[in-house]
Amino acid sequence: MLRLGRHAFTDDTTLMMAIVNRTPDSFYDRGATWAEDRAFERVALVVEQGAEIVDIGGIKAAPGAEIDAAEEKSRVVDFVARVRDAFPSLVISVDTWRAEVGDAVCRAGADVLNDAWGGADPELVDVAAAHDVAIICTHTGGATPRTRPYRVEYNDVVASAIADTTAYAARALAAGVARESVVIDPAHDFGKNTFHSLELTRRLAEMVDTGWPVLVSLSNKDFVGETLDKPVGERLLGTLAATAVCATAGARIYRVHEVVETRQVVDMAWAIAGRRLPARAIRGLQ
C-alpha cells in the first residue's frame, strides 16, 4: 500500500501528479498560473482530467530572484487550504525543500512534501513525521537548491541515485515517517547532465527493484529537449517516450504538465508490462 497523507492506494495503481505553479517564472508555463485564481482553475482542470495528485510549488527550480520562506509561504499556504477545502479527495503535494514551509502547508492540508532538492533542509523529515504525511526523497547529487549542474560526474549515476534516495528514505523512517509514505525519485536533470538522465531512464528498473515506490519527473525537461533538439513547448512526444520507458520499468507516480496524454501512455505501458488489464477486450474472443 502507498499512503499519501489522508489517501491510500493499492500497489497496482499508478498516479498522475499534476504540476501547479504559484510562480511568475517557471520554465514551462512562464507564470500562466501565477495569479491564485488561475492556479485554482488549473487545479480544477487537472482534477477533471483525472490527476490524483497536484504538486503545488511556490519557487521555480532554476536560479532566479531569491524567494525567502515568508514569501514562499505567502504563495502556497492559503492556496493549499483553498484546494483542500474544494477538493477533499485530491492528494495535495507541495514542492518545497524548507521545513518551515512544509510545516505550514501541512497545517493547511497538504498530504505530501515533495523535496525536490534531496534533503537540503534536514528537518523536513521531522515535519513529515509530525504531520504523518508522505515525503518524496529525491537525488540531486548533493546540489544546492536552485543551482544548475556544472561539470557534475558520477562513477555510476544510478548507483548514486539509489544510494542517496534509499539513505534519505532510511532517514525519513528513522524520523518517524510511515514506511508506506516514503517515495523515491531519481530527479532527472537535477544535478545531472543529459547523459545521466538518459541512463537513469534506461536503468530505472534498478530503482524500482529497491522496493520503494518510484516517482519520475520528466515533463518537458532539458534532457528531453537536448536529446531531440527541441525547445520548451515541443517536448511532449519526447517526454511521453521517456514516460513509456519508466512506466515499463514500474514507476508509480508521474509528475507531469500534461495529464491526459501521460495517463494514456502509462496505462498502455503498464498493460504491455502485464500489470494492468486492458479496459475492454473482445477482438478475436467473440
Next chain:
Amino acid sequence: MLVPGALALLPEYAGQQDPLAELRAACHAAVAWLCEPGETVAVHCEHQSLRLARHLVGQAGGTLHPIDDRPAPTLVIGNGSARRTEKAPGHLDPRAASFDADLGRALTRPDPAALAAIDGRLARELWADVESLRWLGEEVLSGSERVVVDYDDDPFGVQYWVLRLES
C-alpha cells in the same frame, strides 16, 4: 443445456470492463441450474471449448464427467454464425441470418430431426459451431420437452444462445 464457446467468457481474457456481462451472467446462472455443487456434468463441445466448460462447471462447484453411458446433466457448447455483420469476425455473409433463424427454431422448438439435419458444410462456411448441437437433440429424445431461452443475441456479430432443457 447450451452455452456459446466465446473465449471472452474465460477469466484469463478478462479486461476491466466486461463486454459480455449479460451473456456471462446467463451462462453462470444456467450452469448453476444444471449442476449442484459436487455433481459431475457431461460435456459435449469442441476441444477448444473444454476450458470454458471446466470454468463454468467449476464455478458452479461441479466437475466434468467422462463421457460414458452413465446419466449425467449435459452441457453442450456451440453457437450460430460468426458472420452476421460487417464487423463480425468472419465479416458479413448474407446467408447467416436465415441459417441462424432455422437453427434457432430447431433449438427452441425443440426439433431433434431438424438438429440432426443441420447442413454441416454451410455451418462451416458461416463459422457456426454446431458439431455438438445434435446432443441437444438426443436430450430431447430422452425426455426433455421444454426449452427455456435465457439469452438470444449477437452482440458482436456472433449468434449466441443460452438454453435450458426442462423435462
